[in-house]
Amino acid sequence: MSQTIQVDIKDRVATIRLNRPEVFNSFNREMAFAVQSELKNFATNPDIRAIVLTGSGKAFCAGQDLKEVTDPSLNPGFKAILEEHYNPIIQLIRETPKPILAAVNGVAAGAGANIALACDIVVASEQAAFIQAFSKIGLIPDSAGTFFLPRLIGFQKASALAMLGDKVDAQEAERLGMIYKYYPTKDFEDEVNKLAVKLGDMPTKALALTKEALNHALVNNLDEQLALESQFQIEAASSQDYTEGVSAFVQKRKPEFKGK
Incomplete structure (x- = not known):
C-alpha cells in the first residue's frame, strides 16, 4: 500500500486517511491513485458498510x-491531473454504493475542499476551514466544485466564494448548509467515530438506493424522480433489511441490519 494514505478498518467502517502531513495532505499522482484504489476495493467489499475520508x-x-x-520531471499536465486524478475520485465517491463521510479535521482547500463536498455527509472540526483557492492562482474550481457548491449554498454565494477565494470557517460552513455539522476539536474524533459506526449499522441497501436517488435528483425532473423513487422503493422493500426493520418495529426491539 502507498505510504501517501493510511487505511484502518473497524466496526464495518473503512477509514482512508490522507497521509502527506508535511504538505498539508496535498495530492500528488501517487496519492490520487491510492485513494481511487481503496475506494474501488471498499465499494465491492461486503464487510465494509461505511467509509470515512479524513486527513492526518x-x-x-x-x-x-x-x-x-x-x-x-513530475508534472503530468492538467489534462491528466483532472481526467486521471480528480474526476475519477469524484465519480467513485458518488458511485460507491455505501455512505462516504468526509471528516474534515483541518483546512480543506481547492480540490481538497471539493472532494469533501462531494461526499454524502460532511462534518468538520471547529478548526477546519474551506477555501475555493483556485482564483488565487488563476484557475477555476474543479473536482466538481462548480457542480456541488451552488447546489449546496446557492448560486450567488457560490459565485462569490469561487471568485474571491474567501475562507469559510466550520461554523459558517454549517450555517450555509455547506456541511452537516461541526464539532469542538476535542470531541471531533469521538463524534466522527459515532457517526461512522451508526452509518455502518444501518441498512446499507437502502442507503445505497437513497444515494443513487439523490444523484439522479441533481438532473431529473419531478416526473422522472417520482418514477425512480417507485422503482427504488420496490427494490428496497425486497431487501432482508426491510424485513428485519419491520419485524424489529413490531417487536419493539432494535433492528440488526445485515446490509442486504
Whole structure:
C-alpha cells in the first residue's frame, strides 16, 4: 500500500486517511491513485458498510501539490491531473454504493475542499476551514466544485466564494448548509467515530438506493424522480433489511441490519 494514505478498518467502517502531513495532505499522482484504489476495493467489499475520508496532521487536504505541477520531471499536465486524478475520485465517491463521510479535521482547500463536498455527509472540526483557492492562482474550481457548491449554498454565494477565494470557517460552513455539522476539536474524533459506526449499522441497501436517488435528483425532473423513487422503493422493500426493520418495529426491539 502507498505510504501517501493510511487505511484502518473497524466496526464495518473503512477509514482512508490522507497521509502527506508535511504538505498539508496535498495530492500528488501517487496519492490520487491510492485513494481511487481503496475506494474501488471498499465499494465491492461486503464487510465494509461505511467509509470515512479524513486527513492526518493539521489539514484535511490542501488540494493539488503545486510542486508536482511546477517540476517538469513530475508534472503530468492538467489534462491528466483532472481526467486521471480528480474526476475519477469524484465519480467513485458518488458511485460507491455505501455512505462516504468526509471528516474534515483541518483546512480543506481547492480540490481538497471539493472532494469533501462531494461526499454524502460532511462534518468538520471547529478548526477546519474551506477555501475555493483556485482564483488565487488563476484557475477555476474543479473536482466538481462548480457542480456541488451552488447546489449546496446557492448560486450567488457560490459565485462569490469561487471568485474571491474567501475562507469559510466550520461554523459558517454549517450555517450555509455547506456541511452537516461541526464539532469542538476535542470531541471531533469521538463524534466522527459515532457517526461512522451508526452509518455502518444501518441498512446499507437502502442507503445505497437513497444515494443513487439523490444523484439522479441533481438532473431529473419531478416526473422522472417520482418514477425512480417507485422503482427504488420496490427494490428496497425486497431487501432482508426491510424485513428485519419491520419485524424489529413490531417487536419493539432494535433492528440488526445485515446490509442486504
